Amino acid sequence: MVDSRFFTNHGPFTVAALAAVTGTSVPNSTDGERLIADVAPLDRATASDISFFDNVKYVEQFSNSSAGACFVRAKYAAQAPAGMVLLLTEDPYRSYALVAQQFYPTTKPATGISPNASIAATATLGDGAAVATGAVIGERVTIGARSSIGANAVIADGVTIGDDCIIGPLSSISHSLIGNRVIIHRGVHIGQDGFGFAMGRDGHVKVPQLGRVVIGDDVEIGSGTTIDRGTGPDTQIGDGTKIDNLVQIGHNVQLGKRVVLVAFVGISGSTRIGDGAVIGGQAGVAGHLKIGAGVRIAAQSGVMTDIPAGASYGGAPAIPVLEWHRQTVAIARLTKPKRGSDE
Amino acid sequence: MVDSRFFTNHGPFTVAALAAVTGTSVPNSTDGERLIADVAPLDRATASDISFFDNVKYVEQFSNSSAGACFVRAKYAAQAPAGMVLLLTEDPYRSYALVAQQFYPTTKPATGISPNASIAATATLGDGAAVATGAVIGERVTIGARSSIGANAVIADGVTIGDDCIIGPLSSISHSLIGNRVIIHRGVHIGQDGFGFAMGRDGHVKVPQLGRVVIGDDVEIGSGTTIDRGTGPDTQIGDGTKIDNLVQIGHNVQLGKRVVLVAFVGISGSTRIGDGAVIGGQAGVAGHLKIGAGVRIAAQSGVMTDIPAGASYGGAPAIPVLEWHRQTVAIARLTKPKRGSDE
């Protein structure tokens, strides 16, 4: 179904192989040997496709689907059409994602070392590392095994990049230590000196920024995002954190593990964000705050205070989300005629 | 009047030639033969310049202008100074734009094929296509006639670009089909995989994004903007749509024709925006919404619901703009002393 100009299907795979990737069980060995050619949504899947049923809203699509195999929660198994191989899991979407990765693994922007790349003699490249045309690799840079640097990207002196990383075209990285399996999209700028000035009436004096950016494993960073290096302490991005496009991370910010930041989020200097926190698009967090683990912040919020672990906040200035909704309702009521009003 | 280091005047043109471009009539053949050397605003124009009068606020400037020719609505003709050639039109600014384009056509960032570009052997370039220094053109890319690719831009495998397009320096495009007469400014990133994860406590699993970005004709996309490809369906940008700098378009978004998005607008995944809609700067639109044709959304709005065609919305969460203004007034009144108050 995909456009073959852009995507290469690495299948087919047997149901057994796909079940193994996801840790699910195959009902029987006949089913396990069945060949699956592609992934597809329930309504478009054919007998050679694997699909998933995750949202009860689509139960009718599930019951009428022609998919050859399907990830589904046990409680819905009875509603499956005849002949569909059921792979039972409590997280069908996650299982789908894992098998879709088998069919369509993430494409590296480069293979091999381009003769048109500019690589310093003191740089070290791991086995199978790739550097595309026009990329510039500085002195003493270390790039791990199987990592790939995109066209016209610029990796400055001393940067360390782990194994199996993908650095997109036209990105720049300096003053940074990067873990394994990190994906950095295009036009990302990491490691520039942050916005640090001793401000004054007669001019703002630049304060040297002497820290680094330290990025863990399995991090993904969207196009156009900027991450400033620390002032002396480091800016830190924890394992498994996912950052969308056009996000700004200030100096000394510490993002925990598996944090999610949506587009246009701005995190001001020295703020710490706990593990698993999720911050909606266009929200801003002021500097020197502590946002607890698992916190959820609504889109466009303006966070001016610490937030305890597990809380949900919204609004500007941000407050607990239920209170914020109550305020929205109360404001709407202000302009409605009401009995007993003194106006 | 312009700085000749940056702009080349392609004039002079006769009044008749300029009138023809705009579909206006010349009063008589003597006026038609008059030579016009440049465009200029009313207050700076000389007898060899053409100008426009669009806003009644400037009627005095109009009456005192030395412009040799001027686009003007018929109802203001009587207020013109003696000797000015009047070109009558109901849209003077549009006519001005068209003649200004004659004097100063959009500059292509490249002419000819640079020997320092990197062009795959399987790429196809139309007649008069140009590729600047450092640009990278991937396998099986198709670039139409007279299209121009800027310095250090990166066009990935399989991308199709139509005729008379301009791709700015330092932009990247992948997984995309682009129409004719499209202008993509600098540092634009189109076609990266969107922010798609099966989120979970133990880590977020990347979901392969198997769609494309399909861009119509006469689209313009500002510097620093990012447009993610679809998940399986495509991300679509309709004919004549204009996108400002630093905008983010999520996966599967469908923008209609002649949509206008101002800087920092974020459109979340799978939302559809109708023809002719205009969205102000820093506004955000949540995912999976349907915004009707001709809708106007105020700057900084947070759109959380569908909006019917032709409506004007503002605020966060966004509501009909008149209601939003009433709320702003009611909130202001809260802090003013009032008679009969119970506080």
Added chain:
Amino acid sequence: MVDSRFFTNHGPFTVAALAAVTGTSVPNSTDGERLIADVAPLDRATASDISFFDNVKYVEQFSNSSAGACFVRAKYAAQAPAGMVLLLTEDPYRSYALVAQQFYPTTKPATGISPNASIAATATLGDGAAVATGAVIGERVTIGARSSIGANAVIADGVTIGDDCIIGPLSSISHSLIGNRVIIHRGVHIGQDGFGFAMGRDGHVKVPQLGRVVIGDDVEIGSGTTIDRGTGPDTQIGDGTKIDNLVQIGHNVQLGKRVVLVAFVGISGSTRIGDGAVIGGQAGVAGHLKIGAGVRIAAQSGVMTDIPAGASYGGAPAIPVLEWHRQTVAIARLTKPKRGSDE
């Protein structure tokens, strides 16, 4: 203390030399001859480090610090530990910044002219100017003495750059005149034509943008920022102005001297911002406004009106900051039970 892979310490310096840089006095000549090896915060400094005490909150750290020398206000001198050389100043942080610059001067992204740069024959480079790999320098470009152009940056025809400037990798500049000691970070795009269309139902007609971007001395512009050129008048950035990452400046905007714009600020077309104004992150300013000198605008504000010099504004639409805080309190009160309420 810094990571020597990324930073080179240019010290040691004598206390006398550091005092001279900051205009402070050394208590006596013995102290002046003391050698200082590095900068450090109060709590980590050793006898060979210089530090600063700026915030009374840290007075205990000051009294217990092992720093060999310290910038401090005269009124706190009595609380200094024995043996510390005191350099008295009313602005300790500014003095610290100046000495930190001695130890760690801003690193230029290039030294020398790379054979892999592409430099037009008609370009002029000053003494000691540097151009990195992959950079593209257009026709008739002028680059001043000791200025440095980063890797894969693109400087278009006719651009003038002053002395001692740093242009980051992957930035593009066109239609611009740039002063001295200007720092432009990475992925910055300056001089593209602004968002100018004669809008209409049948299509939006592009209006040629015939002005320039004129940037003063000592300006700093953050990564990912975009600055559009003027429509005929110029877009202007005054001396000493500091712009953070991912900011958007529309056509014809005039920023005064020493203005500070934080990340994601958007300034719409033709607005003028007075000297020393400070605008918080994610704030937006509508077009054609006049914001006075010294104005302070809170983060996320939406400015829809002129603001007089010296005022502090916040909120959306932005109002005087005290009134805005009163409204926030009044809104919070709406959802609290109150005596005498009619609800």
